[in-house]
Amino acid sequence: MLDRPAAAPMVPKVVRVAAAQQELADVWTLNIDAGDSGFPFAPGQFNMLYAFGVGEAAISISGDPTRPERLVHTIRSVGKVSDALARLRPGDPLGLRGPYGGGWPLDAAVGSDVIIVAGGLGLAPLRPTLYRLMAERDRYGRIVILCGARSPTDILYRNELEGWRTRLDIEIEVTVDRAGRGWHGNVGVVTTLIERAAFDPAHAIAMLCGPEIMMRFAAAGLEKAGVSASSIYLSMERNMKCAIGHCGHCQFSSDFVCKDGPVATWADLRRLIVMREI
Amino acid sequence: MRQLAGQVVLTRDGLQALIASLNTAGYRVCGPTVRDQAIVYDDIDGVGDLPAGWTDEQDGGHYRLKRRSDDALFGYVVGPHSWKKYLHPPRRSLWQATRDAEGMAIIAEPETETRFAFIGVRACELAAIAVQDRVFLEGKYVDPHYRTRREGAFIVAVNCGEAGGTCFCVSMETGPEVRSGFDLSLTEIVTGGERGYLVEVGSDDGLAILAALPQRPASDADTAAAGAAIANAAAHMGRSLDTNGIRDLLLANLEHPRWDDVAERCLTCGNCTMVCPTCFCTCTEDSSDLAGGEAEHTQRWDSCFTEDFSFIHGGSVRTSAKSRYRQWMTHKLATWWDQFDSSGCVGCGRCITWCPVAIDITEEARAIRDGSAHVGAS
Amino acid sequence: MIEGMEQIVREHRFFADLGDDTIRLLAGCARNVVFKPGEYLFRTDEPADEFYLIRHGRVALDIVAPGRSAITFQTAGPGEIVGVSWLLPPYKWIHDARAVDLVRAIGMDARCLRDKCDADHDVGYQMMLRFVPMLVSRLQATRIQLLDIYGKQA
Numbered sequence: 060m061l062d063r064p065a066a067a068p069m070v071p072k073v074v075r076v077a078a079a080q081q082e083l084a085d086v087w088t089l090n091i092d093a094g095d096s097g098f099p100f101a102p103g104q105f106n107m108l109y110a111f112g113v114g115e116a117a118i119s120i121s122g123d124p125t126r127p128e129r130l131v132h133t134i135r136s137v138g139k140v141s142d143a144l145a146r147l148r149p150g151d152p153l154g155l156r157g158p159y160g161g162g163w164p165l166d167a168a169v170g171s172d173v174i175i176v177a178g179g180l181g182l183a184p185l186r187p188t189l190y191r192l193m194a195e196r197d198r199y200g201r202i203v204i205l206c207g208a209r210s211p212t213d214i215l216y217r218n219e220l221e222g223w224r225t226r227l228d229i230e231i232e233v234t235v236d237r238a239g240r241g242w243h244g245n246v247g248v249v250t251t252l253i254e255r256a257a258f259d260p261a262h263a264i265a266m267l268c269g270p271e272i273m274m275r276f277a278a279a280g281l282e283k284a285g286v287s288a289s290s291i292y293l294s295m296e297r298n299m300k301c302a303i304g305h306c307g308h309c310q311f312s313s314d315f316v317c318k319d320g321p322v323a324t325w326a327d328l329r330r331l332i333v334m335r336e337i
Numbered sequence: 338m339r340q341l342a343g344q345v346v347l348t349r350d351g352l353q354a355l356i357a358s359l360n361t362a363g364y365r366v367c368g369p370t371v372r373d374q375a376i377v378y379d380d381i382d383g384v385g386d387l388p389a390g391w392t393d394e395q396d397g398g399h400y401r402l403k404r405r406s407d408d409a410l411f412g413y414v415v416g417p418h419s420w421k422k423y424l425h426p427p428r429r430s431l432w433q434a435t436r437d438a439e440g441m442a443i444i445a446e447p448e449t450e451t452r453f454a455f456i457g458v459r460a461c462e463l464a465a466i467a468v469q470d471r472v473f474l475e476g477k478y479v480d481p482h483y484r485t486r487r488e489g490a491f492i493v494a495v496n497c498g499e500a501g502g503t504c505f506c507v508s509m510e511t512g513p514e515v516r517s518g519f520d521l522s523l524t525e526i527v528t529g530g531e532r533g534y535l536v537e538v539g540s541d542d543g544l545a546i547l548a549a550l551p552q553r554p555a556s557d558a559d560t561a562a563a564g565a566a567i568a569n570a571a572a573h574m575g576r577s578l579d580t581n582g583i584r585d586l587l588l589a590n591l592e593h594p595r596w597d598d599v600a601e602r603c604l605t606c607g608n609c610t611m612v613c614p615t616c617f618c619t620c621t622e623d624s625s626d627l628a629g630g631e632a633e634h635t636q637r638w639d640s641c642f643t644e645d646f647s648f649i650h651g652g653s654v655r656t657s658a659k660s661r662y663r664q665w666m667t668h669k670l671a672t673w674w675d676q677f678d679s680s681g682c683v684g685c686g687r688c689i690t691w692c693p694v695a696i697d698i699t700e701e702a703r704a705i706r707d708g709s710a711h712v713g714a715s
Numbered sequence: 716m717i718e719g720m721e722q723i724v725r726e727h728r729f730f731a732d733l734g735d736d737t738i739r740l741l742a743g744c745a746r747n748v749v750f751k752p753g754e755y756l757f758r759t760d761e762p763a764d765e766f767y768l769i770r771h772g773r774v775a776l777d778i779v780a781p782g783r784s785a786i787t788f789q790t791a792g793p794g795e796i797v798g799v800s801w802l803l804p805p806y807k808w809i810h811d812a813r814a815v816d817l818v819r820a821i822g823m824d825a826r827c828l829r830d831k832c833d834a835d836h837d838v839g840y841q842m843m844l845r846f847v848p849m850l851v852s853r854l855q856a857t858r859i860q861l862l863d864i865y866g867k868q869a
Contacts, residue, residue, distance in 0.1 A: 068478040069431050069636070070445040085867070109443075111436050112625030112632035137650065137867055152441035154434070179865030209865040236860045238775075238787040243815050246775065246790040248856040255792075270864035298649050300621045303478035306639070307618030308646060310668065312588075313675035318477060334591060336660030651867065 071154030101162030102187035109154025178269020207249030260285030368456030397695030414501030419614035460512030465614030498566035503686025600659035766798030
């Protein structure tokens with residue numbers, strides 16, 4: 060597709076941070092200078108980013124696929140590598156390998172209603188899809204975006220969501236797991252939003268991203284609402300060291316999440332994802 | 338590409354000349370030798386380094402060298418090493434990075450210029466090399482270091498004349514006879530009281546090297562002796578594994594109680610993954626100097642038995658010994674088929690021999706097929 | 716007025732598929748209520764005398780602990796029920812319920828309804844059939860919230 064396997068696929072190229080923006084307490088978005096040729100990618104793909112001396116981490120691409128001149132990554136500090144990456148500032152160099160993985164099924168969604176269910180940082184790998192949907196709005200039916208977050212101060216891309224919400228042609232609902240007095244929105248798990256959303260389940264494609272348990276319940280909720288299991292897509296996540304199918308870490312039964320995934324259908328995942336420790 | 342020439346027989350001197358000739362041609366010659374009470378693979382200078390007169394007694398969790406009554410050079414099977422130690426080394430640098438005020442530079446590790454010559458590669462090992470070829474050379478991404486080592490390797494295979502105590506290459510259809518993937522193959526025979534090595538040519542490179550060696554044409558007695566030796570190996574396999582529908586069998590039984598049973602025995606030591614000739618998992622490590630100016634990114638062997646192999650988001654997916662043993666065995670015998678269109682197991686028996694608690698993959702497969710939950714139950 | 720209430724009760728999705736006699740019985744325990752934004756429907760430890768079927772607006776369910784500001788753990792909207800502790804002794808509320816918007820609801824007299832359930836076990840059974848699934852699903856949702864799945868793992 061958009062990948063040209065490198066002669067030495069384990070060796071990164073060096074790029075630089077052009078801009079850095081704090082999203083949440085432990086979440087930063089880096090805008091990376093992708094050079095003259097830009098960095099074309101498909102929504103749902105990820106890169107391996109290298110922080111000098113610390114290591115590599117798999118980070119989804121979060122930018123606008125229609126504007127590949129800027130490569131955008133949203134990084135949450137959860138370990139020593141992501142922490143080092145989240146601390147990079149304009150001018151800092153980092154290593155880059157990618158893009159890897161299969162993307163979200165945007166072509167399959169043309170002509171259908173699209174339901175996006177994002178939990179926590181799960182909105183980051185889905186944002187490129189949202190950009191694409193907005194850019195070619197008339198190719199799709201109803202668009203429903205459901206977001207779950209820990210609390211109101213943990214809503215990722217909040218300003219952007221609020222901006223999109225002013226559009227009259229998409230539905231955005233947000234719920235949080237807990238809130239204080241200042242929040243006038245929904246509180247509760249994201250599956251409750253599915254019951255209330257307006258879409259035609261017989262002609263809908265759903266794309267889910269977030270903690271695995273959230274995706275499982277959301278997929279079950281969508282199926283209960285009438286969406287077929289083969290129209291529900293989840294983005295799997297596993298330990299990755301190489302991203303090229305050689306290190307073995309990201310295996311989920313027969314699949315290497317890095318190259319057979321990370322996106323897979325609920326129909327394919329369902330039997331195994333409910334088993335423990337697969 | 339078999340038998341590009343009429344078959345010939347080498348004597349021990351001819352074998353010595355073969356090794357010397359490979360040496361002269363610039364190969365780093367590696368083969369079996371006795372060290373630390375085992376037959377391992379190491380650099381060899383000549384036939385004198387080969388384990389003449391030794392054999393290996395193998396069983397579950399058991400490996401002993403024993404003296405033979407003859408001076409056969411290849412009268413044993415396989416030890417704790419496999420050829421992956423050269424083709425897919427336990428540790429290698431991938432790249433160096435330097436950092437200064439200007440920025441960062443990444444310098445890829447150049448590919449090795451060493452060309453290996455492997456002496457004594459068994460049929461199961463050739464099959465294992467072919468299995469790893471699929472992983473590293475036939476997917477979307479090619480490992481250039483593996484490719485360089487692989488393409489440069491000269492392989493002298495050996496047909497087994499005896500089977501090992503834990504061997505089951507016949508079940509896995511990988512041996513004992515070598516069929517392809519070698520430059521030269523040898524079968525150790527004794528005809529008319531004389532020890533010799535029946536040679537088959539497998540490539541042009543093999544033909545070229547062979548041409549210069551002292552040799553005699555093979556007689557009917559020679560070929561018959563070779564056939565008998567191979568048949569002898571095939572008839573005395575130490576283990577067997579029913580591969581009929583094994584992929585579906587294992588994947589339909591992911592919650593079989595046998596997994597709990599093996600989990601009580603498995604130490605998750607990872608020995609099996611280290612000795613297995615097809616296990617390929619690696620991890621990456623990073624180090625830097627104290628000044629923060631130079632860093633290195635290396636790759637080393639890893640094992641799915643380690644607790645943090647599947648670590649993600651503050652915890653591991655496979656925390657229990659049960660899940661890790663299940664992962665290894667179902668990958669080896671089942672999901673490998675989905676991934677690479679072949680079995681991951683070549684029947685070499687190393688995992689059985691080198692397991693400290695003698696867990697036997699053939700026994701576990703049998704137990705799941707038969708449905709019995711406990712060791713010893715009928 | 717009673718007929719109007721019967722209609723309202725019948726139309727609330729929580730009481731769908733109930734027979735006319737049962738609807739009449741329930742309507743006898745029901746009244747219309749309105750809460751202004753910020754007003755409390757009930758507070759922790761108060762007697763669970765009345766529970767609510769929301770018709771319009773959103774209600775926040777808050778947990779209060781001394782020394783901490785209230786945490787909203789759930790919101791309920793149109794078609795949903797607020798208050799389940801009326802079902803079981805000691806019949807006291809275990810959380811606060813606060814109107815976030817203007818809330819219009821049907822208030823159900825808990826004592827009245829408990830008496831009717833004791834007198835007619837079929838009515839009691841119908842109430843259980845409706846409340847138990849809701850409780851189970853709320854419990855499951857709460858457990859998932861407890862996992863703090865969006866939070867950083869240890």
